[in-house]
Amino acid sequence: MTQGAPFNVPFLAVAALIGIAFYIILSQRNLIKLVMGLGILASGVNLFLVTLGYREGGVAPIYTHAPIERMVLPVPQALTLTSIVIAVATLALMLSMVVHIYRHTGSIDSEESRTMKG
Amino acid sequence: MDKLITHSPILIIAIPLLVAFLTPLISRANEKARDVLVITTLAFVEFLVIVLARDIYANGIHIYTLGASSPTLTIPEQYMVPVRIILEVDAMSIFMCIIWATVSLAAGIYSLSFMKEETGRDRFYTLLLLMVVGTFGMMLTGDLFNLFVFLEISSIAGGALAAFRIRFADAVEGGFKYIIISSVGALMVLFAIGIFYAQYNLLNIAALAQVIQYTMLDKIALTLLVTAFVMKTGVVPLHMWFPDTYTVAPASITAMLVISSHACMYALFRICFSLYGVTLNTATVGWIIIILGVLSMFVGVTMAVPQIDIKRLMSYHAISQLGYMWLGVGVGLAVLGNPEALATYGREAISGGIFHILNHAVYKPLLFLTGGALFYRTGTRDLNKMGGLGHSMKLTSIFFIIGALSISGIPPFNGFASKIMIYESVYRLNPILAIIAMLVSIITLASFTKAFQSAFMGQELPAYKEVKEVPKSMIIGMGIPTAGIIFFSLFPGLIVDWVVYPAADALINQAAYINAVMGG
Numbered sequence: 231m232t233q234g235a236p237f238n239v240p241f242l243a244v245a246a247l248i249g250i251a252f253y254i255i256l257s258q259r260n261l262i263k264l265v266m267g268l269g270i271l272a273s274g275v276n277l278f279l280v281t282l283g284y285r286e287g288g289v290a291p292i293y294t295h296a297p298i299e300r301m302v303l304p305v306p307q308a309l310t311l312t313s314i315v316i317a318v319a320t321l322a323l324m325l326s327m328v329v330h331i332y333r334h335t336g337s338i339d340s341e342e343s344r345t346m347k348g
Numbered sequence: 349m350d351k352l353i354t355h356s357p358i359l360i361i362a363i364p365l366l367v368a369f370l371t372p373l374i375s376r377a378n379e380k381a382r383d384v385l386v387i388t389t390l391a392f393v394e395f396l397v398i399v400l401a402r403d404i405y406a407n408g409i410h411i412y413t414l415g416a417s418s419p420t421l422t423i424p425e426q427y428m429v430p431v432r433i434i435l436e437v438d439a440m441s442i443f444m445c446i447i448w449a450t451v452s453l454a455a456g457i458y459s460l461s462f463m464k465e466e467t468g469r470d471r472f473y474t475l476l477l478l479m480v481v482g483t484f485g486m487m488l489t490g491d492l493f494n495l496f497v498f499l500e501i502s503s504i505a506g507g508a509l510a511a512f513r514i515r516f517a518d519a520v521e522g523g524f525k526y527i528i529i530s531s532v533g534a535l536m537v538l539f540a541i542g543i544f545y546a547q548y549n550l551l552n553i554a555a556l557a558q559v560i561q562y563t564m565l566d567k568i569a570l571t572l573l574v575t576a577f578v579m580k581t582g583v584v585p586l587h588m589w590f591p592d593t594y595t596v597a598p599a600s601i602t603a604m605l606v607i608s609s610h611a612c613m614y615a616l617f618r619i620c621f622s623l624y625g626v627t628l629n630t631a632t633v634g635w636i637i638i639i640l641g642v643l644s645m646f647v648g649v650t651m652a653v654p655q656i657d658i659k660r661l662m663s664y665h666a667i668s669q670l671g672y673m674w675l676g677v678g679v680g681l682a683v684l685g686n687p688e689a690l691a692t693y694g695r696e697a698i699s700g701g702i703f704h705i706l707n708h709a710v711y712k713p714l715l716f717l718t719g720g721a722l723f724y725r726t727g728t729r730d731l732n733k734m735g736g737l738g739h740s741m742k743l744t745s746i747f748f749i750i751g752a753l754s755i756s757g758i759p760p761f762n763g764f765a766s767k768i769m770i771y772e773s774v775y776r777l778n779p780i781l782a783i784i785a786m787l788v789s790i791i792t793l794a795s796f797t798k799a800f801q802s803a804f805m806g807q808e809l810p811a812y813k814e815v816k817e818v819p820k821s822m823i824i825g826m827g828i829p830t831a832g833i834i835f836f837s838l839f840p841g842l843i844v845d846w847v848v849y850p851a852a853d854a855l856i857n858q859a860a861y862i863n864a865v866m867g868g
Binding site: 255261264268271272275278282303305306309312316317319324327328330334335343344 | 493497504507508511517520524527528530534535538541546549591596
């Protein structure tokens with residue numbers, strides 16, 4: 231463990247990000263803000279995965295250069311990359327839908343643009 | 349042929365994926381060729397699924413390891429744990445695959461005419477095939493992270509398809525709700541996967557099941573997974589998006605969304621039974637699932653009664669029918685730790701729930717497709733504006749009657765066969781549950797009688813003088829599930845022995861699931 235920042239700081243950041251994200255998703259009526267909340271949620275989960283993959287003194291697993299006993303298994307990093315790509319796709323799709331909702335109803339407030347109830 | 353069987357799990361995923369991205373290209377050259385290609389692909393996948401199913405019923409669990417020198421080499425030399433992506437197909441997975449392959453084929457054929465007026469049909473088929481890929485992936489995979497990836501593929505494609513007719517404001521809204529719910533759910537699943545990886549350094553379900561401890565962290569992960577899949581399945585109390593999305597999606601897509609929601613339910617059952625198994629406090633989790641199921645049954649059907657939008661009415665019934673499956677399987681899970689109760693009624697309850705998945709997967713798509721047929725000819729989903737359509741749309745009205753009788757559990761239709769299994773076994777655990785289930789069935793019949801009366805009976809309305817029967821491809825699309833209903837109604841015993849009991853036993857037998865990957 232390095233001097234300075236305690237090991238738990240990234241996990242606290244994860245908790246804060248996810249907490250903020252859920253607060254936004256549950257409380258905001260503006261659809262753009264809702265999508266931003268989802269973006270923050272995705273970042274929180276990604277940070278969680280990256281933090282899990284961190285090993286003190288580990289080396290990136292580039293086989294020709296790294297000493298074999300200190301390489302880290304890069305699974306969490308691979309998971310994070312996949313998850314980032316998926317998050318980009320979903321966020322883009324959501325934003326395009328918000329554009330269409332705005333064109334139809336002239337509003338991006340979730341209460342005003344709703345057409346279906348009950 | 350042997351080679352084909354060995355590689356079929358990956359081919360089921362790879363072929364539609366390849367064709368999905370070919371369709372826009374071929375579409376440019378010739379639209380007819382694209383239609384033929386899409387339907388041929390779906391039919392070929394159906395064929396592969398059936399070939400694989402025959403192999404599984406004969407030889408047990410089928411393992412496919414990606415990138416290994418031999419597909420059955422699950423654990424590489426010098427390693428203690430499986431590190432490669434593994435597709436693990438047992439009787440339960442293939443059961444879901446058969447349903448999905450059939451419904452997507454029916455929906456594909458139905459779409460040929462139903463979507464004819466729409467623009468951008470090349471992209472429609474791309475998305476349709478991607479959704480097929482995603483949902484097959486969820487059913488076939490033996491790896492938690494792949495479950496997440498395929499869940500997202502299926503959700504993104506499903507959300508885009510639900511909002512496909514963007515000229516309607518409500519369609520975009522329904523699609524938006526679906527994609528929001530899906531991505532929140534999927535991120536919760538990913539977080540749970542992170543928790544598992546942090547503790548055990550494993551992602552494979554079978555390998556995890558061998559070492560899982562049911563620590564505090566595992567309980568948190570279970571809570572996240574249950575919440576996420578409850579949300580994605582559309583079970584009360586997280587069902588708010590469900591009727592909105594299902595009402596506005598094109599009818600063929602609604603039929604597919606029903607099954608992709610079943611796939612999420614399958615994922616939850618897989619996690620409860622195969623991943624946690626008896627380490628779980630089965631009574632508590634089982635009762636949670638039972639209570640959610642009973643709530644869905646009751647809330648779903650009472651919300652359905654006052655609806656005047658035909659597809660909205662059917663959506664609420666879908667929620668109510670999901671409740672039966674959760675009730676049946678929940679009872680089985682509640683007694684999983686008790687071998688005696690499991691043998692006397694637990695297995696029967698799980699089988700009833702699973703059989704109900706199959707029955708629901710034929711009559712609910714059929715009903716949604718008839719709802720779509722009414723919309724196609726009349727341009728409205730409002731039951732109060734329809735009337736007398738039985739005169740002009742004879743075949744559609746027959747299809748509707750068959751579907752409605754089946755969903756209400758009227759003997760001798762197939763809905764009755766699975767409901768009686770659920771009633772009998774659930775009664776052994778708690779009689780009140782069985783009584784509620786029967787009551788819900790009666791209200792379902794009342795509600796569908798109302799819908800039939802308003803849409804098909806009565807005088808021919810002047811506004812619909814010109815209405816004709818729907819085009820041939822839509823008739824075929826509705827005919828496939830109808831044939832299913834008739835077949836299951838005639839031979840329920842045969843179906844239960846062939847596919848339902850093996851599927852239930854595959855869920856119960858956790859050891860076999862683990863051994864297929866870890867043993868030997």
